[in-house]
Amino acid sequence: MLHLMRAEYEEERPETVKIWHMVRGEGHVAMCGRALREDAGTLPDGEWGSTAEPDCHSCGALYLREVP
Ligand SMILES: [Zn+2]
Numbered sequence: 001m002l003h004l005m006r007a008e009y010e011e012e013r014p015e016t017v018k019i020w021h022m023v024r025g026e027g028h029v030a031m032c033g034r035a036l037r038e039d040a041g042t043l044p045d046g047e048w049g050s051t052a053e054p055d056c057h058s059c060g061a062l063y064l065r066e067v068p
Contacts, residue, residue, distance in 0.1 A: 003063060004043070005020045005047055007053075008021055008030075019053060019055065021036060021056045022045065023036070028040070031062040031063060033058075045067070
C-alpha cells in the first residue's frame with residue numbers, strides 16, 4: 001500500500017513543519033489518528049527518518065509494522 005509522509009505545522013508559524021506523520025494513500029488523517037491540513041506538504045515515505053524535523057513515533061511504529 002502506498003504511504004506518504006505528511007507535515008504537521010506549528011500553530012504560531014503555519015509555514016514551519018513541526019513534525020512529520022505518515023498517512024495511508026494520499027489521506028489527510030495520520031496513521032496515529034491526527035487530522036492534518038488539507039494543504040499539508042508531503043514527502044515520499046522513503047524520506048522517513050532523514051528529515052531535519054522529527055517524525056511522529058506512533059506513526060513510525062505503525063508504518064514499520066505495515067511495511068517490512
Ligand atoms: Zn503521527
